[in-house]
Every structure is written in C-alpha cells, then in structure tokens.
Amino acid sequence: MYQKNELLTVTITDIGSDGEGIGKSDGYTLFVKDAVVGDVVRARITKPKKNYAYARVEEIITSSPFRVAPPCSVYRQCGGCQLQPLAYEQQLQYKERKVRGNLQRIGGFDEALLDRVTAPIVGMDEPYRYRNKAQYPFGVTREGNPVTGFYAGRTHTIISGTDCLLGIPENREVLEAVLAYMNENHVKAYDETNGNGLIRHVLIRKGFSSEQIMVCAVINGKELPHAERLVEKLKAIKNMTSVSYCINMDNTNVIMGTEVVSLWGEPAITDSIRIYKENLCEFDGREVTFCISLLSFYQVNPRQTEKLYSLALAYAGLTGKETVWDLYCGIGTISLFLAGDAKQVYGVEVVPQAIEDARENARRNGIQNAEFFVGKAEEVLPRFYKGSAAGNVGEHYGMRHPDVIVVDPPRKGCDAACLETMLAMAPKRIVYVSCDSATLARDLRILADGGYELKRVRAVDMFPQTVHVETVVLLSHKTPDSTVDITVEFGEGEEG
Ligand code: SAH
Numbered sequence: 075m076y077q078k079n080e081l082l083t084v085t086i087t088d089i090g091s092d093g094e095g096i097g098k099s100d101g102y103t104l105f106v107k108d109a110v111v112g113d114v115v116r117a118r119i120t121k122p123k124k125n126y127a128y129a130r131v132e133e134i135i136t137s138s139p140f141r142v143a144p145p146c147s148v149y150r151q152c153g154g155c156q157l158q159p160l161a162y163e164q165q166l167q168y169k170e171r172k173v174r175g176n177l178q179r180i181g182g183f184d185e186a187l188l189d190r191v192t193a194p195i196v197g198m199d200e201p202y203r204y205r206n207k208a209q210y211p212f213g214v215t216r217e218g219n220p221v222t223g224f225y226a227g228r229t230h231t232i233i234s235g236t237d238c239l240l241g242i243p244e245n246r247e248v249l250e251a252v253l254a255y256m257n258e259n260h261v262k263a264y265d266e267t268n269g270n271g272l273i274r275h276v277l278i279r280k281g282f283s284s285e286q287i288m289v290c291a292v293i294n295g296k297e298l299p300h301a302e303r304l305v306e307k308l309k310a311i312k313n314m315t316s317v318s319y320c321i322n323m324d325n326t327n328v329i330m331g332t333e334v335v336s337l338w339g340e341p342a343i344t345d346s347i348r349i350y351k352e353n354l355c356e357f358d359g360r361e362v363t364f365c366i367s368l369l370s371f372y373q374v375n376p377r378q379t380e381k382l383y384s385l386a387l388a389y390a391g392l393t394g395k396e397t398v399w400d401l402y403c404g405i406g407t408i409s410l411f412l413a414g415d416a417k418q419v420y421g422v423e424v425v426p427q428a429i430e431d432a433r434e435n436a437r438r439n440g441i442q443n444a445e446f447f448v449g450k451a452e453e454v455l456p457r458f459y460k461g462s463a464a465g466n467v468g469e470h471y472g473m474r475h476p477d478v479i480v481v482d483p484p485r486k487g488c489d490a491a492c493l494e495t496m497l498a499m500a501p502k503r504i505v506y507v508s509c510d511s512a513t514l515a516r517d518l519r520i521l522a523d524g525g526y527e528l529k530r531v532r533a534v535d536m537f538p539q540t541v542h543v544e545t546v547v548l549l550s551h552k553t554p555d556s557t558v559d560i561t562v563e564f565g566e567g568e569e570g
Contacts, residue, residue, distance in 0.1 A: 075122055075123075075124060076102065076119045076122045076127050077119065077122060078119055078120070078121070078122055079118060079119060080118070080119045080122075081116055081117070081118055081119075081132060082099055082104075082116070082117060082119070083114065083115070083116055083117075083135065084097035084098070084099050084104055084106065084114070084115060084117050084129075085097055085113075085114050086106060086109045086110065086111050086112060086113045086114075086115065086138070087111065088111060089111050089157075089160075089168050090105050091172075091541060092156060092541060093156025093157050093540075093541045094106060094107050094108075094109070094156075095107075095108075095109025095110060095111060095113060095115075097109070097115075097117075102125065102126065102127070103125065103126040103127075104117060104119075104126065104127055104128075104129050105126065105127070105128050105129065106128075106129045106130065106131060107120075107128070107129070107130045107131065108130060108131045108150065108159075109131050109134075110138045110140060110141045110159050110160050111138060111140060111160070111164065111168075112138025112139055112140045112141070113131075113134055113136065113137060113138040113141065114134075114135045114136040115131045115132070115133065115134050115135060116131075116132045116133040116134075116135055117129040117130065117131060117132060118130055118132045140160055140161045140164040141159055141160070141161075142159060142160070142161050143159075144158040144159045145158070145202070145239055146158060146238075146239045147235075148223075148224060148233050148235050151224075151226045151227065151233050152224040152225075152226065152227075152233065153226075153227045153228070154224070154238075154240075154540065155239075155240070155539035155540060156539075156540055156541050157539050157540060157541060158539050162197065162201050162538065165201075165535075165538065165539070166195050166197045166535060169195055169533055169535060169543040170192075170194070170195045170533055172511060172541075172543060173511040173514075173531070173533045173543060173545050174188055174192065176511040176512050176514070176515040177511070177514075177515045177518070177531065179515070180512055180515035180516055180519070181514075181515035181516070181518050181519045181522075182519055183515075183518070183519075183522075183528060187528060188531065191528050191529055191530055191531050192531045192532070193530065193531070193532040194532075195532070195533040195534065195535060195543075196354060196378070196381050196382075196385075196532065196533070196534040196535060197535045197538070198377065198378060198535060198538055201535070201538030201539065202239045202240060202538070202539070203239065203240065203241065203242060203243070204240060204374075204375045204377060204378070204538065205238075205240045205241045205242070205374050205375060206242070206279060206280050206281070206282055206345070206372070206374055206375070206376055207277070207278070207279045207280075207372070207374050208238060208241045208242075208245050208277070208278045209275050209276075209277045209278075209329055210222045210223070210224075210236075210245070210249055210275060210276050210277075210278075211223075211224075211225060211230075211232055211274070211275050212232075212263040212264060212273045212274060212275060212276065213230075213232040213263055213264070213265065213266070214262070214263050214265045214271060219257075220253060220256045220257070220261075220262065220263035220273065221234050221263065222234070222236060222249050222252070222253065222263075222276065223235040223236070224238065230266065236249040236250060240538075240539065241278075242278075242280050244278070244280065244287060244311060244312075244313075245278050247311050248276065248278050248287075248289055248308065248311060249276060251304075251307040251308055251310075251311065252273070252276055252291065252304065252307075252308075254307065255300075255303055255304045255307055256273060258303070259299060259300045259303060261273060261298075261299060261300075264293075264294045266325075269294070269325060271294065272293050272294055272295050272298075273291055273292075273293055273294075274292045274293060274294055274322060274329075275291075275292040275329050276289065276290070276291050276292070277289070277290045277292065277320075277329070277330070277368070279343060279366060279368075279372075280313075280343075281343045281344050281345035281346075281366065282345060282376045282377065283345055283346040283347075283348075283361075283376075284343060284344045284345055284346070285313045286313055286315035286316070286340075286343035286344065286345075287311065287313050287314050287315055287316075287343070288315060288316040288317075288318075288342075288343045288366070288368065289308055289314070289316070289317050289318075290316075290317075290318045290319060290320050290334070290368055291304070291318075291319045291320070292319070292320045292322050292329060292330060292331065293319050293320070293321060293322070294322065294323050295321070295323065296321060296323075298319050298337070301319070301337050304317070304337070305317050305337050305338045308338075309338065314339065315339050315340050315343050316336075316338075316339045316340045316341065316342065316343055316368075317336075317337045317338040317339055318334050318335060318336045318337055318341070318368060319334075319335050319337060320333065320334045320335075320368065321333045321334075321335070330368075330369060332369075334368050334369070341367060341368075342365050342366055342367040342368070343365075343366050344363055344364065344365055344366065345363070345364050345366060345372070345376060346361045346362065346363045346364070347361060347362050347364065347376060347379060347380050347383065347407070347411070348360070348361045348380050349361060349362070349380070349383075349384055349387065349411060349414075350380060350381060350384035351384075352384075352385075352388040354381050354384060354385070358384075360414060362407075362410045362411060362435075362439055363435075363438055363439055364405065364407070364435050364438075365431070365434060365435060365438060367431070369427070370405060370427065370428070370431050371404055371405055371425075371428060372405065373407065373536075374536075375536045375537065378534055378535065378536045378544075379407070379536070381534055382507065382534045382536065382544055382546060383407060383408055383411045384411075385532055385534070385546045386408055386411070386412075386480060386482075386505050386507055386546055387411050387412055387415065389503070389505045389529075389530055389546060389547075389548035390412060390415075390416075390478050390480060390503065390505050391478070391503060392412065392415035392416050392478070393415070394415060394416070394417060395417050395477075396416050396417055396477035396478055397416070397417055397418045397419075397420075397474040397475065397476050397477050397478075398412050398416045398418070398419045398420070398476060398477065398478045398479070398480060399419075399420050399421075399422065399455075399476040399478075399479045399480070399501075400412065400419060400420065400421045400422070400480045400482075401422050401451040401455070401479065401480065401481045401482075401483070401488075401492065402422070402423060402451055402481055402482045402483045402484070403421030403422060403423045403428075403432060403446065403482070404423055404425075404428050404432070404482070405428050405431040405432050405435060406421050406423075406428075406429075406431070406432030406433075406435050406436060406444065406446060408480055408482060408507070409421040409432065409436075409444050409446070410432075410435060410436060410439060410441055410444060412480065413436075413441045413443050413444045414441075416443065416478075417443065418443050418444075418445075418474055419443060419444040419445070420444075420445050420446075420447065420476075421444065421445070421446040421447065422446075422447050422449060422451050422454045422455070423446070423447075423448065423449075424448070424449065424450050424451075425448075426448045429446045429447070429448045432444075432446045433446055450489070451481070451483075451488070451489065451492045452488075452489035452490075452491040452492040452495075453491075455491075455492055455495040455496070455499075456491060456495045459495050459498060459499055475499065476499060476501040477501055477502050477503070478501055478502060478503045478504070478505065479496055479499070479501045479503075479504050479505075480504075480505040480506075480507065481496075481504070481505075481506050481507065482507040482508075483508070483513075484509070485509055485510040485513065486510075486513055487508070487510065487513030487514065487516060487517050488513075488517050490520075493517060493520050493521065493524075496521070497520075497521065497524035497525065497526075500525070500551055500553075501551070502550065502551050503548060503549065503550050503551070504521060504526060504548075504549040504550075505546065505547070505548055505549075506518065506521075506545075506546070506547040506549065507544070507545075507546050507547075508544065508545045508546075508547070509536075509542065509544050511533075511543065511545055514545055514547065518547065518549070521549055522549070525551060525552050525553070526549040526550065526551055526552065527549060527550055527551075527552055528547065528548075528549060529548040529549060529550050530546075530547065530548035531545065531546075531547050532545070532546055532547075533545045534546065
C-alpha cells in the first residue's frame with residue numbers, strides 16, 4: 075500500500091466516471107485528478123486505500139496528445155467541466171466507451187451484439203455555449219462588495235466570473251447590469267452565513283429559436299428596491315422579453331422560491347424544437363413549440379434535444395396507426411414529437427405542474443391526440459393494465475393498449491413494477507431514453523430477459539465538457555407476430 079504524499083510516475087490509460095485520469099502502478103489503481111488519458115505524470119497520493127488510491131498531478135512529464143488548453147480560466151476551481159482539457163473527439167470516444175462498458179458489465183450484452191446494434195455517438199459541431207439556462211449565485215466579498223460567479227468545487231465559495239463558456243454570451247451583459255444596479259442603489263447580495271442581504275441568485279433563460287431572454291432575480295425579501303432601475307438596464311439588452319423576481323426567504327440550498335412577481339414584459343418565453351429526419355442531417359419540416367415559464371422544466375441543450383428526440387421518434391417506427399405511451403413525460407416534449415406520427419399518445423408524469431404545461435403545449439401546437447396523466451409510471455401503468463385485464467378500465471376508461479412504450483426516466487431508472495408491467499403488456503417496441511447508462515443497462519437486462527431484443531443503441535452528447543451522456547435504445551418484442559422490424563438509417567457525415 076502506498077503512503078499519503080508519496081510521489082510516483084504513472085501513465086494515464088483511462089478516464090474515470092468523474093473525469094479523473096486512471097493509471098496503474100504495480101497492479102495498483104490510481105485515480106488521478108486533473109490528469110488526461112495519454113499523459114505521463116508525477117502524481118502525489120492524496121488518499122491511499124488497500125487496492126487503489128486517489129492522487130493529484132504534481133507534474134506532467136509527457137503531455138497527452140489528446141490534451142488541449144482549457145479555454146475557461148476557472149475550469150479547475152469550478153469543477154463543472156470535468157473533461158475540458160480533453161480534445162472533444164476523445165470526449166466523445168470516452169462517452170461511447172462508458173455506455174458500451176456499462177451495457178457489457180452491468181447489462182451482460184456481448185460485444186458482437188453491441189457491434190451490430192450500436193450507431194456512432196451524436197456529438198456537437200460547436201461543443202460550447204450550448205446551455206439555454208444559467209443560475210448564477212450572488213454573494214459578498216471580504217470587502218463587503220457584491221460578487222457573482224461560480225461555486226468553487228463542492229463548496230459555496232463564489233469565484234468571480236460572469237461568462238461561463240457553456241452558457242450564452244448574453245449572461246455576462248445581464249450579470250453586469252445586475253451588479254451595476256446593486257452598486258448604484260446599495261442593494262446588498264445575500265450572505266448565507268448570516269442570512270442578511272437581498273440578491274441570492276439570478277436566473278437567465280433563452281429560447282434558442284425565438285431568441286427571447288428571460289431574467290429573474292431570486293431575493294431574500296418581499297420587494298426589490300428601485301426595481302424600475304434594474305428593468306431599465308435589462309431592457310436595453312437585445313431580445314429581453316421577461317423580467318421578474320422570485321421570493322425565497324428560506325435558509326435553504328433550493329434556488330427558486332414559489333412566489334414570482336413580474337416586473338416587465340411577458341411571464342414566459344417560447345422555444346421551438348425541430349424534428350429531424352432519421353439521418354439527423356435534414357429537417358423534416360415540422361417543429362414543436364414550447365412555452366417556458368420561470369419554474370417549468372425544459373431541456374438545457376435544445377440543439378441536441380432535437381437530435382435525441384428525433385432518434386426516439388425514428389426508433390418508435392410510427393406509421394400513424396399506433397398507440398404510444400410516453401412514461402416520465404415531463405412537459406410532454408417527447409409526446410408532442412411523437413403525436414404527429416401516432417394515432418394516440420398518452421403521457422404519464424409525476425409532477426402536476428409539468429402535466430399542466432404539457433396540456434398547454436399540446437393546445438399551443440394544435441395537437442389533439444395527446445392526453446396526459448399525473449401519477450407515478452409504476453402506479454399508473456399497473457392500474458391500467460390490471461383494470462383492462464379485468465374488463466374494468468376505471469379512471470383510464472378509453473385508454474388504448476400501447477403498441478409502443480417510450481420511457482425517459484430520471485437517473486435512478488425505471489421502477490421494477492413499471493418494468494414488470496411493461497413486460498406483461500408486451501408492446502411491439504420499447505424506446506428507452508436514458509441519462510444514466512448504468513441504470514439503463516440494469517433495466518435493459520430485465521427487458522431482454524423478459525422477451526425483448528436489443529435493436530439499436532445510440533449515445534447523444536447533450537452535455538459536452540462534462541462526463542454526462544444520454545443514450546437512446548430501441549428494443550423490439552421477440553414474438554413473430556410483433557416483430558415489425560423498422561429500418562433506421564444512420565446518416566453519413568453528421569455532426570461529431
Ligand atoms: N421526457 C421529458 C422529461 C424527462 S426527465 C423531457 O424531455 O422533457 C424525467 C421526468 O420523470 C421528470 O419530469 C420527473 O418529474 C419524472 N418522474 C420522476 N419519477 C417519476 C415516476 N416515478 N413516474 C413518473 N414520472 C416520474
């Protein structure tokens with residue numbers, strides 16, 4: 075076993091789940107912070123364990139050919155972009171390996187099958203400035219001045235900075251306007267150590283297709299003094315559409331409060347998501363428009379969301395006759411994508427406000443064949459299934475049996491009761507959209523053992539520079555009467 079502070083030379087051969095470099099020394103595994111795959115480094119042991127140790131880079135002896143200069147000056151302190159020093163092409167390869175590794179190790183799927191069904195990861199041409207939403211914390215410097223920027227690592231110390239490279243350039247203009255308003259009007263930033271001061275966070279959202287911008291100040295009080303002076307400054311920013319404040323007087327890490335006061339402009343902004351053809355190169359001419367209010371959930375990388383959901387649509391293989399269930403539907407993004415090609419879509423989601431948004435979004439797009447239900451997928455599905463088996467469809471009267479089920483669960487994956495009922499209902503196809511390939515692999519094993527075949531796997535890079543990766547998978551039922559095989563073409567020359 076190595077000792078704390080010991081120095082050793084190690085070649086980095088892999089990337090860990092948090093983006094750290096992995097190297098071996100005498101069969102002993104080292105997780106080296108800030109090392110990049112391909113580096114040879116002098117590493118200092120920070121935390122020794124029996125068979126492995128954590129370490130950090132003391133010196134780079136030979137720099138990896140995959141190393142790039144991180145464009146963000148605070149990338150190290152912030153810790154949000156774990157992969158920034160790694161060339162984008164390598165980031166994409168890492169994510170493909172991560173998904174494949176989980177499908178093999180946890181899911182038990184073999185190489186030959188994965189080679190057959192896996193299509194190349196969908197990357198971005200421009201892997202920065204992709205986020206449509208930012209929440210900047212405000213605090214007080216030692217000198218007592220307001221500051222905004224990023225939390226350092228896992229702390230609440232704010233590093234000054236108004237231009238995160240994942241966000242839109244307008245963030246900086248907005249934050250500088252807010253700081254100027256605070257300085258000119260003696261408005262204090264919130265100090266979480268003593269609960270004094272007013273401005274806690276500023277939230278900024280942009281509709282990428284509408285270009286509309288929304289700004290909301292989260293405050294530790296009921297009123298914003300001289301609010302008109304803040305509005306005056308923000309209105310001067312191009313495409314400003316909505317200015318409000320939100321009251322949050324609790325001693326909590328939760329950013330938003332529940333009471334929103336509109337100061338100027340619209341209460342919400344809009345954005346449209348375009349549908350691509352299966353090759354992901356051409357638009358199919360249709361788009362879905364969403365209304366984004368301050369508190370509603372919306373995907374943060376709209377350009378990649380279009381690709382992810384276009385793949386889900388292609389995998390669903392719809393001909394206009396199918397009934398589709400979209401479980402974990404959120405504000406109905408996928409449901410509304412599918413509705414144009416399906417006979418009927420049912421969305422199920424646990425957050426009531428999201429379902430209200432989904433219904434409103436259906437109306438806004440003139441979609442009449444999508445219905446939404448509040449509830450847990452693992453409760454709504456069995457209730458429907460048992461009810462219909464007993465000839466008693468109860469509160470879900472009129473809901474049709476699914477030909478296709480789409481799921482897009484949170485990180486923990488699908489509940490066992492949900493998977494079991496899906497198997498019992500035996501839809502022809504299941505499309506699984508996942509933000510965690512470990513739970514995806516676990517769930518796919520259950521579905522495969524229950525009679526489904528893995529047909530397509532494709533990762534989509536929704537969060538460049540970070541270790542996160544999204545995956546979309548198609549499964550089809552093995553029984554001969556329902557093996558309607560669909561053809562999905564993988565286009566050449568697409569992004570990434
Ligand atoms: N497909 C949607 C949202 C996916 S995020 C979109 O792209 O907009 C996962 C969603 O699952 C969240 O909206 C969350 O509120 C919801 N959720 C979490 N647990 C659930 C459960 N047990 N049953 C139904 N929905 C759930």
